[in-house]
Amino acid sequence: MPKNTIFNPVTRLYATWQPYNSTKMEQLLETIKLYISLSPQEIQSLYEAVQQKSFGKNELIFTEGKVADEIYFVTKGCARLFYEVNGNDKTAFFYTEGQFICAGESYTYNIPAIENYQAVEPTELLIFTKSAIEILLQKVPKLEVIARIATENELITCQKVIASFVTKSAEERYLDLLNTQGQLFQRVPQHYIASFLGISPETLSRIKTRVLQKE
Amino acid sequence: MPKNTIFNPVTRLYATWQPYNSTKMEQLLETIKLYISLSPQEIQSLYEAVQQKSFGKNELIFTEGKVADEIYFVTKGCARLFYEVNGNDKTAFFYTEGQFICAGESYTYNIPAIENYQAVEPTELLIFTKSAIEILLQKVPKLEVIARIATENELITCQKVIASFVTKSAEERYLDLLNTQGQLFQRVPQHYIASFLGISPETLSRIKTRVLQKE
DNA sequence: AACACTTCTTGACCATCGTCAAGAAAAATA
DNA sequence: TATTTTTCTTGACGATGGTCAAGAAGTGTT
Known part of the structure; x- marks a missing residue:
């Protein structure tokens, strides 16, 4: 049985049980508590519905072509959404602690997904x-x-995000990201951020030096 | 009392009652029937919850700065979402028959909206x-x-839309729009479409001629 | 420490895009 | 129909961005 086998309720008897980690669960509960309160019994039901899995750096979480039948919640690390477009991949989004990940159209309409999700740090x-x-x-x-x-x-x-593409220049989007999600620059390779901004890695590098010179 | 006054339940006694138009309602019911079925009584409740309003070409439906407390459903015509950014406006989305319009963040969190909605045809x-x-x-x-x-x-x-910004060139986005929403080019001014594609009107004009020459 | 691999930077060059301006075409209005 | 207004196109030119290539810096591995 490979390590980190996904727990599947349908094949419960055969899969490796991955005990939940209460610390990880608490992070989800914190998020939920922001909106509703749960009784101990309800929390127990939540515990029974969830499994946990760890991903190494660069490990793929979900790949295109499959029909998504899972929703993920990030308790640690960082993942990216990317599309494979004739050879090279394009990063469209980052997910960090406290965020849900789901290939929406595939999950909702049971069609093959076009998205890939990958851990960019141990996640x-x-x-x-x-x-x-x-x-x-x-x-x-x-x-x-x-x-x-x-x-x-x-x-x-x-x-x-759409508003920023329509109303702002690449440099403005870079500055916005720096202000709102600055930690990303310490966590993920710059070429992922570049494609998230809709530009090439070289252009992002030049924007960075241009901005530094302005100061 | 100006024509087309929005019916407001709070000021019901003073506002002009705009009787619903059953043809328009049927369009909404068609959309709803795709997913759930309603009893005559439930349809009656729906009727009581809704009002109807007509907008002339270029008339503003909702403007930034206000807190959104309404959701709109387009039964006829076409509206655009635009942002006012230092003087000029940028179109970020189009809404046609059968679509819901709502300034999401404002409506959900009761904060002033940054979006404007405008009828681009009689709507x-x-x-x-x-x-x-x-x-x-x-x-x-x-x-x-x-x-x-x-x-x-x-x-x-x-x-x-985000995927198209991240993975495609302006010309590819133009061709996609032509294939999936071609009627838009007959319905809305081209400079609105240009900014929706993230380019200037002149560039869209040149892309069009470039594409025509390739054929 | 040495090596390999990835990431980041920089230069050169070309393609694309934005802006300004002028005029043509189309649409709205009188 | 005539006139005004808006929209669309085209040219010129400068700014920005993409690509290719080389090398530097940083990481990770053995």
């Missing part, structure tokens, strides 16, 4: 399978609220 | 005020599903 995820979520939501319907809020927040974030 | 909207939605969802909880689906679909659309 730990909580994993909810679709079937586990169905069971969980029957037991604890008010968690629907969390799903709605997570979706709304991601939508708001995406709309801001 | 007719169904309007749901926040308070009317609250009442409606208490009466017909299963409409929550529609809210969730509409949010999910908009998220998926936004993710595709």
Whole structure:
């Protein structure tokens, strides 16, 4: 049995049980507590719905072509969303601690995904399978609220990204990212950030020196 | 009393009542029926929650600085989302028949919106005020599903737009738009489309001639 | 410490894009 | 229909960005 086998409720008897790590779970609970409160029993149901998995640096979390049937929650590390486009890959988004990851269209409409997700540092995820979520939501319907809020927040974030592409120059987007997500520059290779900004690595390098000279 | 006054439940006694147009409502019902079925009583509740308003060409539907407390549904015409950025405006999205419009962050978190919405052709909207939605969802909880689906679909659309900015050139984005939303070029001024593609009107004009020559 | 590998920077050169300005075409208005 | 206004196109030119290539800096591995 390979290490880090994903726990699958359907094949429960055969899979390696990955005990949840209470520290990791607490991080999810913190996020949930921002919006609703849960009884000990409800928390127990949550525990039963989730598994945990660790990914090494550069390890792939999910690859295109598959139908997504899991939602991930980042408890540690950083992952990126990238698209494989004729040979080279393009980073479209970063996910850090406290964020949910889901290949939305694939998960919702059961079609093959075009997204890839990869750990860019050692990363730990909580994993909810679709079937586990169905069971969980029957037991604890008010968690629907969390799903709605997570979706709304991601939508708001995406709309801001689009607004930045439409209204701002590459240099402005770089400065914005520096102000709002500065830690990313310490955590992920610059060429990933470049493609997230919609430019080449060389251009990002030149923008950086240009900005430094202005100071 | 100006024509087309927005019906406001709070000032019901003073506002002009805009009777709903059953043809327009049917369009909304068609959209809803794709996902759930409603009893005659539930449809009646929906009718009571909604008002209708017409906008002339170029009329502003919603402007930045206000806190959004309404969701719109386009039954006829076309609207654009634009941002006002030091003097000139930048179009970030188009909404046509069957789509919901909502300044998400403002509506969700009660903060002033930075978005503007404008009719680019004579446009007719169904309007749901926040308070009317609250009442409606208490009466017909299963409409929550529609809210969730509409949010999910908009998220998926936004993710595709971001993917196109990150992975494609301006010319490729133009060709994509032509294939998927070609009618837009017959309906809205080209400089709106240009800024939606993240380029200047002149560049779009040149891309068009370049593409024509390739054929 | 030595080596390999990845990442980052820099230069050269060319392609693309933005801006300004002028005029043509199309649409709205009188 | 005539006139005004808006939209679209085209040219010129400068700014920005992409690509290729070389080398430097930094990481990780043995």
